[in-house]
Amino acid sequence: DAKTTQPNSMESNEEEPVHLPCNHSTISGTDYIHWYRQLPSQGPEYVIHGLTSNVNNRMASLAIAEDRKSSTLILHRATLRDAAVYYCILRDDNTGKLIFGQGTTLQVKP
């Protein structure tokens, strides 16, 4: 399975945008880029996913590099409730499972 690399932790101020990077240099052409987050004491929660084009939804935006070897999850206005571990995960059609790597722990300061 293709691997991802994320920073261990990041900090943000409330109401400011947050850019969470993810490197996936071994991504294959059929891998989808998924982002999930896990709030303290809760199950993982889907955030966003994409294949080649940038994606927007009510929670976040996903910017995918042209060569697809990296991507960035963008939270437009961080709130205290966005404090969580954010996981960048590659998925292909061979298996449906999610392989959780280290993730980025996001702290949001009031």
Next chain:
Amino acid sequence: AAGVIQSPRHLIKEKRETATLKCYPIPRHDTVYWYQQGPGQDPQFLISFYEKMQSDKGSIPDRFSAQQFSDYHSELNMSSLELGDSALYFCASSLGLAAKNIQYFGAGTRLSVL
């Protein structure tokens, strides 16, 4: 909207006992995944089912077994429990196995083995 239901939420067992965890997927979802999350660790994939057949297997101990029933709910059976089995167990469901499909997670079952 209905979400993934896991029961029980908390379970306390003694070493060498057995435990059964249940997962009720979102209605019409035909795929169930089980994950284990130890203290301070990231979730690890255990096993998955698609249309009542096992679709993939991760690092699941031989002491554990699971199945998906005709109504698509799934049960994870754990025998000869060990202290190291203490963890959060998450179930997720999706509509099919495709890479673009979203997995929806339950709140988890916290298993404590004493």
